[in-house]
Amino acid sequence: MVDLISTTPPKSATDLFSDPLDSHPLWFKPTLFLSPDFDSEPYISELRTFVPFDTLRSELQSHLSSLNHELIDLINRDYTDFVNLSTKLVDVDAAVVRMRAPLLELREKIQGFRTAVENLLVALRNGLRQRSEAAAAREVLELLLDTFHVVSKVEKLIKELPSVPSDWSNGDMNLIEKNALSNGTSLQHAENGTNLRETQSMLLERIASEMNRLKFYIAHAQNLPFIQNMEKRIQSASLLLDGSLGHCFVDGLENRDANTIYNCLRAYAAVDNTGSAEEIFRTTIVALLIQKIIPHKLSGVVVGSSGDELEDDYKQIKDCIEKDCKFLLEISSTENSGLHVFDFLANSILKEVLSAIQKGKPGAFSPGRPTEFLKNYKSSLDFLAHLEGYCPSGAAVVKFRAEPVYVEFMKQWNIGVYFSLRFQEIAGSLDSALTLPSLVPVHSSHSDENSQDLTLKQSITLLESLRSCWTEDVLLISCSDKFLRLSLQLLSRYASWLSFGLAARKKGSASSNAGCEWAISASPDDFVYIIHDINWLAKEICGDYLEGVLKLLSTCSTEVLDLVKKSISQAGKSLSDSLPSVINTIIEAVVDKSVEDLRQLKGITATYRMTNKPLPVRHSPYVAGILRPLKAFLDGEQATTYLTNDAKNNLLFGAATEITGRYYELAADLVSVARKTESSLQRIRQGAQRRAGASSDVSDNNVSDTDKICMQLFLDIQEYGRNLAALGVEAANIPAYRSLWQCVAPPDRQSVVNY
Template sequence: MPDQIPSPAPRSATDLFSDPLDSHPMWLKPSLFLSPDFNSESYIAELRTFVPFDTLRSEFQAHLSSLNHELIDLINRDYADFVNLSTKLVDVDSAVLRMRAPLLEIRDKIQGFRGAVESSLTSLKNGLSQRAEATAAREVLELLLDTFHVVSKVEKLIKELPSASSDLSNGDVDSIQKSNALNSHVENGTANIRETQSMLLERIASEMNRLNFYIAHAQNLPFVQNIEKRILSASQLLNAGLGHCFVDGLEHRDVTAIYNCLRAYAAIDNTGNAEEIFRTTIVAPLMQNVIPHGSSGVVAGASGDELENDYGQIKKLIEKDFKFFLEIASAENSGLHVFEFLANSILKEVLEAIQKGKPGAFSPGRPKEFLKNYKSSLDFLAYLEGYCPTRAAVAKFRAAPFYVEFMKQWNVGVYFSLRFQEIAGALDSALAAPSIVLAQNSGSGEEYSQNLTLKQSVTLLDSLRSCWNEEVLVLSCSDKFLRLSLQLLSRYSNWLSSGLAARKKGSAGSNPGCEWALSAASDDFVYVIHDINCISKEISCSYLDHVLHVLSSCSAEVLDLVKQSILYCGKSLDDLLPLVINTIKEALVQKSVEDLRQLKGITATYRMTNKPLPVRHSPYVAGVLRPLKTFLDGEQATKYLTSNARNNVLLGTATDITTRL
C-alpha cells in the first residue's frame, strides 16, 4: 500500500467559531456540477456579476483540493478493491471485437433502411408536387370555365333587356290599351317594365360582380386578355342600361326600380355613377331655379350674395323632392350605406351653384355678410346631417371630400384678421389721443357705457363686447377672440400704467401715447379711478357670465381657464388704483408746497420791523390745505370717488404736507 496522504488536521475541540473545512459560500453549489445540462462558461459568467474573479478562483481551487482529498480517502479506504480491479480486466480486446461485429451489422442495416426511406420520401414528394400542379391547373381551368360561362351569361342577359321591354310593350301594353281605363293601365304597364328591367339589371350586376372577382384572380392569363373586349362591352352596356333605368325610376319616383338599381350599382362598386346621375338629373335642375348660374361662371340673375333665403328654398326642395330618395338610400339593412348622396350629390351641386352664381358669398371682405352666410351654411350642413341615420353616417358625411371642400371656402382666418383690425384699431385710435376725452353718454345706447366717463374706457368696453357679439363671433375662432379680449384689457392697462409712469418721471420720453397723463389735472384722474372700478366690476360680473354662456359647450376645465384669465386681467386693472391715487396726492401736495414757500417771509417781517406780535391765526394755515379742500369738495370727487378713496386721498395728502413743513 502506498503512503497515505495525510489528511488535514482535525479541528480543535475548543475551535467553536471558525468555519468548517468543507464549508462553501452560499453562492457556490457543488450539486450543480452534477447536472446533465451544466455549462461552466455560463455558470462562471453568472457568478462574475456579483463575485470577484480572485474569490472565484480561490474558492474553486479550495473545492478542487477538497475533491482530491475525498478521492484519496476513497482509494485508501478501498485500496484492496482498487488493486483487484486491474486483475479482473482480462481479455478486454477480444470482448471488444466480439461486440463490434454485431454493431457493424446493425449500422449497415440502418444505412440500407435509411436509403430506402429517403428514396420513398423523394418519390412521395414528387408525387405530391405533381398532384399540386394538377390541382392548380384544374383550379385555373375551372376559373377560366367559370369566367367564360359568366361572360356568356351576362351577354345573354343584356340581350334580354330590350326584348323584355318590347314584349311587355307590344303584348301587355297593346292588350291594356284595349281596356276602358287606358291611362291608368299604361302607367301600370310602364311601371312593370321598369320593375322588370331593374330586377334584370340587378341580376346582371350580381353576375358582373362575380365576373370581376374571377378576373381579379386570373387577370394575367392569356384567355382573360382575349375576352377583355367582350367584358368591357358588357360593362358599358350594363352601365348604359342601368343609368337609363335609374333615371326613369327617379323621374317617376318608382321606389322598387330605384331600390333595385341602387343595389345593382352597389354590386358592381360603381356608386359614383349613381351619385352623379342623381345630381345631374334631379338636383341640378332644381338648384338652377334656386341659384341661377351659367356654365361660364357668370351670374345669371342672382340678386345679392346672401344665402339664407336660398338655403331655405333648398331645404323645401329636399323635403319635397329628395326626401323619398334619401329615405330609400338610408333604409336600415338595405346594404345601400356605401352611397353618399348628401355630400357627393346635394352638397356638391350646392357648392358648385354658389361658386358660379354667388361667388361673393365666400368673400370675407364684407365681414357682416360673410358671417351671416357662414352661419347659414353651418345651419344647412346641420340640416343635412339630420338625414344621417347613425353617428357613423354623420362622421362619414363630415369626412367626405366635398364637405371638406365646402368648409375650405369659408376663410374664417381672414375674417378674424379683418375683425381684429376693426376692433383693436378702434381702441388704439382712442388711446392715441393726446389728452383725456370725456365720453358723450347720450351717444351710447349701452347701459354699461352710461356709467363711464372717458371715451377711452367706453371704447374698451365696446371692443370687449364686440368680441363676443353674435354678429361678430365665429365659435370655431373663439380661442382667437378670447385672446383678443385679453389683449384689449392688457393694452388698456398698459396705457394707464405707462401714462402714470411718465407723469411721475416728468416726461413721456420715447413712449408715445403717454402725453395724456402729463396734461391731465387732478380731477381728470378721478374719472380714471371711476372708470377702472366700473370696468373691473363689469368684467368680473356680467361680461364674464356672458363669455362663459357663449362657451358653455366647452369642458369644465376649459371654462375654468377662461374664467381665471379674464379675472386676472380685471385684477391687473384693480392693481392700478393705488398708483392713480398716489398721482392725485402728489399733485395736491405739489400745489400745497407752493403756498408753504411764503411762510419764510413771516419771520423776516417781525425781525426787520416793529410790527406787533400776531394775535390771530395766520391766513397761510388755511391756504396750505386749500387745494386739498377744493379737490374734495369738487363736483368730480363728490360724484365719482367712494368714501374709502376720499379718506385715502385726505389722509395721504395731509401726511405728505405735514412732512414738508
Template sequence: MLESIPTALPHRSTTDFFSDPVDSHPLWFKSNLFLSPTFDSESYISELRTFVPFETLRSELQAHLSSLNHELIDLINRDYADFVNLSTKLVDVDAAVVRMRAPLLELREKIEGFRGSVEGSLVALQSGLKQRSEAAAAREVLQLLLDTFHVVSKVEKLIKELPSMPTDWSNGDVNMADRNSASHAATLQNVENGTNLRETQSMLLERIASEMNRLKFYIAHAQNLPFIENMEKRFQSASLLLDASLGHCFVDGLEHQDENVIYNCLRAYAAIDNTKNAEEIFRTTIVAPLIQKIIPHGSTEFVAGASGDELENDYNQIKQCVEKDCKFLLEISSAENSGLHVFDFLANSILKEVLSAIQKGKPGAFSPGRPSEFLKNYKSSLDFLAHLEGYCPSRSAVAKFRGEAVYVEFMKQWNVGVYFSLRFQEIAGALHSALIAASLAPIHNSHSDEGRSPLLTLKQSETLLESLRSCWREDVFVLSCSDKFLRLSLQLLSRYSNWLSSGLAARKVGNSGANPGNEWAISAAPDDFIYILHDTNCLASEVCGDYLAHVLQLLSSCPAEVLDLVKQSIIQGGRALNALQPSVINTIVGTLVEKAVEDLRQLKGITATFRLTNKPLPVRHSPYVSGLLRPLKTLLEGQQATTYLTTETRNKLLVSAVNEITNRYYEIAADLIEMAKKTESSLQRLRMGAQKRAGASMDVTDHNVSENAKFSMQLFLDIQEYGRNLAALEVEAADIPAYCSLWRCVAPSDRQNVIEF
C-alpha cells in the same frame, strides 16, 4: 500510494486568528466559472485585466491549481485499492466484444433494408400526393374557367333580355347590336308578378349586377390566364352595357320617384361597387337643375342675375328643394338594414353641386375682404350644413358626412383666419387711435346718446368697452375663433392698463419724451383723473359682471374646465384695472401737494418778520393757511367729484391728500424751527460777545426768548387754523401723526398734551 505534488506556495492554516479562511480567494475570483460549458479563457482574462494585475491573477490561478492537485491526490489515495484492482477485473474483454458485435451488425443490416423500403414508399406516396394536388388545382382552375364562362354567358343573355322589356328611353344612347326598339316599344303589359315594366327592368338589372359582382370575383382569382384574357373584351362590353342600362333605369326611377325602382338600382350599384356613378347621376339629373335655378352660374345668367353675394336666401330655397325633391332618395338610402349606407348623396351630390354653384355663380361669397358679409354667409353656410346633417339617421352617419372630401373642401373655402385678422385690425386699431390722442377726451351728453354706455366719461374708456363688446357681438364673433377673440379681449384690457400706467409714470417723472403717447398725462388736470378713477371702476365692474356673463353664455358649449380658465383670465383683466386706482389717487394727491407746497413757502417769511423787530406777539393766523386745503376742497366739492366719485373713493382721496399735505407742512415747519433756533443761538452768542467787549451788563435773554415766542406763537396760530380747516373737511386733526408732531413743536408747554382749536 501517490506522494503529494510539491506546490509553489507553502502550506498555510485553513483559518487565521479571527477564524476566517486563509486560503479563501478574493471576491473577484470565482472558480465555479471554470465549470461552465461556455467558459472562454480569453474573455475571462480580458474582463479581469481592467481591475486585476496579471501578477495577482497568475498567483491566484497557481494557488487554485495547487488546491486542485491536492484534491486529486486525496481522491486517489482514498480509493487506491479499487483503483489498483480495476485492471485485474478486465479479463477476456476482446472476446466479449466480438460476441456482442455479430448480432448488432445483423440488426443494422435489417434496419437499413427496412429504411430503404420505407423511403421508397415515401417517395411514391409524395409523388402521388403531388399529382393529386396538381390535378385538384387543375380541376379547380377548370371549374373556375367554366363558372366564369357560364357567368359571362348568363350576363350577356340577361343583357340581351333587357330590350325585350319595353321602357321609355328618353336618352337612349346604349349601343346594342340586337336592340329592336320598334318591336318592343309597343308592349306595355305587366309581368306575372304584377310589377310594372320599370320595376321589372330594375329587378333584372339588380340581378345582372349581382352576376357581374360574381364575375369580378372569378376574374380576380383567375388572372393571367389566356382564357380570361380572351374574355376580357366580352366582360368590358357587358360592363358598359350594364352601366348604361342601369343609368337610364336609375334616371327613369328618379324622374318618376319610383321607390322600388330606385331601391333596386341602388342595390345594383352597391353590388358592382359603383356608388360614385349613382351619386353623380343624382347630382346631374335632380340636384343640378334645381341649384341652377337658384344660383345661376352660366355666362348669361350670371351677368343678368348678379344680385350680390349673400347666400342666406339661396340656402333657404335649397333647403326647400332638398325637402321636396331629394328627401325621398335620402330616406331610401338611409333606411335601416337596407345595405345602402355606402351612398352619401348629401355630400357627393347635394353639397358638391352647391359648392360648385357658389364657386361659379357667387365667388365673392367666400371672400373675407368684406367681413360683415363674409360672416353672414359663413354662419348661413354652417346652418345649411347643420340642416343637411339633420337627414343623417345616426351619429356615425354625421361623422361620415363630415369626413367626406367635399365637406372638407367646402369648409376650406371659408378662410376664417383672414377674417379674424381683419377684425383684429378693425377692433384693435380703433382702441389704438383713441389711446394715442395727446389729451383726454371727456364725453359730453353721453346719457342722451343711444347705444353708448352712460357710465363712462372718457372717449378712451368708451372705446375700450366698445372694443371689448365688439369681440363678442353676434355680427363679429365666430365660435371656431373663440380662443383668438378671448386673447384679443385680454390684449385690449392689457393695452388700456399699460396706457394708463405708463401715463401715470410719465407724469410722476415729469417727462413724456421717453415714451411718446403719454402727453395726455402731463397736461391732464386733477379733475381729469377723477374721470379716470370713475371709468376704471366702472370698467372693472362691467368686465367682471355682465361682460363676463355674456362671454360665458356664448362659450357654454365648452367643457367646464375651459370655462373656468376663461372666467379666471377675464376676472384677472378686471382686477388689473382696479389695481390702477391707487396710482391714480396718488397722482391727484401729488398735484394737490405741489400746490400746497407753493403756499407753504411763505413760512420762510415769518422768521424774517419777527427777527430783529419790535412787533408784538401775533394774535391771528397767517393768510397762507387758508390756501393749503383750498384746492383739495374745491376738487372734492366740484361737479366731477360729486358726480363720478363714490363715497369710498372720496374718503380715500381725502385721507391720502390730507396726510401728505400735513407731512409736508410738518417737514417744512420743523426745518424752519430748527433753523430759527440755530440762527438765534448764533445771534445770542454774538450779542453776548459784543456786550463783554463793551463792558455792558444788559441781559439779552428776554429779547431772544421773545423772538422765539413770537415765531412759535405764529406757527401755533397757523396750525390751529389748519386744524379748523381739517375739521371743516370732516377730518380729525388728532388722528394725523404729522399734525400731532407739529403741534408738539410749536404749542406752548401747557397746551402740548391737548389739541384744541
C-alpha cells in the same frame, strides 16, 4: 466503479495535523464535475471573475493529485479482485465472433428496409406533387370555365335589355310583349303587374351581381392568356352595364320609382361603383334644382345674382331637398339593405351646392366683408346641420363629416382671416381713442345708451370694444378662445394706457411714451372722470359682462368656464388696482397748488427779524389759502357728481396728510434757520459788549425774534387745524401735524394739541 470512486479514502499518517486531502475552498465544488451537463469552459470563465487563474490552476492540480492518489489506493485495496477479473475472461474473441454474425445480418436487413421506405416516400411525394398540380390545374380550369360561363351569361342578359334606352320611360304593354319574345321572365313579371322599368332594374341588378362575380374571377386569374383574350368582351359588357344601369337609374329618378331606384342602387353597390350613382343623382336632379336657386354658367361666370348672401338660398335648397331629394335619401338609408355605402348628402347635394356657390356667388366666401361673411358662415353651418338631420345614425354623421367634399366645403371659410379683420377693427378703434392727445368727456345724452354711465370717450370705446367681441354679429363660437384673448388684451391696453400716462405725468414729460400727452395736460377734475369710469368698468366687467360671456360659453366644460371667469375677473380687478395711483395723482396736483400759498410763510422771518414788533395775536393771511385748492376741488361739480363718499374721504385725508407734511417741512426749516441766526447774533452782541466793557443788561422779560416767529407759526397752525376740522379732518390724527405742533408750540402748550 462509481461507488468505489465516491468512497472517501482513509486519512494517511501525514493528515493527523493538517487538513484532510479532500478539503477544498468554498468556491471549489468537485461534485459539479459529475454533472451530466458539465461544461468546463463556462465553469472556468465563471470562477475567473473572482479567483485568480494561478489559484484556480493550483487547486485543479491538487484535485487531480487527490484523484490519482485515491485511484491508486482503490486499486491497492481491491488488487486481488482486479487480477481475478482478468483471469475469468476466457475465449472472449470466439464469443465476439459468434455475436457479430447475427448483428451484421440484422444491419443488412435494416438497410434494405430503409432503402425501400425511402423509395416509397419519394414516390409518394411525387404523387402528391402531381396531385397538387392537377388540383391547381383543375382549379384554374374551373375558374376559366366559370369565367367563360359568367361572361356568356352577362352578354346574354345584356342582350335581353331594351335596345333603345329612351323606351324605358314608356312601360306600355306593346314593349312588354316585344321583349317577351326573347325573355320569358319579363313576360311573367308583366303578367304579374310588374312594370317594365322595375323588371329592367331587377335584370340589371342580376347582371351587376354576375359582374361582381366576374371581377372576383378576373382578380384571381388576370395574368392567364385566356383571361387576357376575354378582356375586350369583359370591357364591352362592363360599359354596356354602366350605360344601361345609368339610364335605368335616371329613368327611376325622374319617375320616382322606389323599386327601380332600390334595385339600381343595389346593382351599383354590387359592382362597387357608388360614385357613378352619386354623380348621376347630382347632375340629373340636384344640379337642375340648384341652378334655379343660384344661377351660373358652366364656365363659372355669374349670370345673375342678388348679392352674395346665402341665407335665403339655403332656405330654398332645404325645401328642394325635402321635396325632391328626400325620397332617395330614405331609400339609401333603408335598414339592412346594404346601401349605406352611398353618401348622396355629401357627394351629390353638398358637392353641387359648393360648386354652385363657387361659380355663382364666389364673394360669399370672402372674409373681406366680415359682417356678410359671418352671416353666410353661420347660415352654412345651419345648412350642414340640416343635412346631418337626414343621417340615420351617429356613425352616419361621422362618416358625412369625414367626406372630402365636407372638408373642402369647410376649407372655403377662412376663419383666421375673418378674426384678423375683426381684431384690427375692434383693437384699432380702441387704439385710436387711446392715442388722442387729451381726455374727451362725453355727456350722457350724446353717448351710447349702453354706456351712458361712463364719462370719457376712451372708456366708452373700451366698453364698446369689449362688447363687440361677444355680439352675435361678430362672435364665432369656434373662435371664442381668440375673442376671449382679444377681450383681455383690450383691458390690458386700457390699463397700460392709464399707467403709462400717470408715470409720464409724475415724471413731467411724455416724450418717452407716445400717447401719454393726455396725462400731462389733464386737470384734477379730469382724473375724477377716470376714477368714476374705472369703478364703473370694474363693476360691469365682473358683473353683467362676465355673466354674458359665461352664458355664451355655457356648452363648455366646467374647467373651461372657471378659467374664463378667473381671467376676466382678474382683468377687472387690475383696473381697480390702478385707482390708488389715480387718487395720488389728484393729491399731487392739489398739493402743488397748496404749496404755492404755503411758501408765503417765509415772509414771517422778515416780519419779525430785527424789528420791535410785539408778539403776534392772530394768524397770518396765507393760512386761509392753504386748503382752498382742496376745498375747491371737493366742492367742484365733477367731484360732487362722480366721486363716492369713500373716494372723497380717501382723497381728503391723503391730501391733508401730504399738505401737512409739506407745512411741517417748511415750518421746521424756518424755525431751525431762525434759531441758528439768533444764536449767531447773540454771540456777536455779547462779544461786542465785552470789548466795550459794558455789562450785560438783558432783561428776562424781553421776547426774542425766534419766539415771535414761533408764536406766529403756532397761531397759524391753530387756524390751519380749525380749517382741517371744517373739512372733516381731525388734525391731531395726522402725525406731521403733531410734529409741527411740537416744533412751534410754547413749552406750556406742547403736551396737548388744542386749536
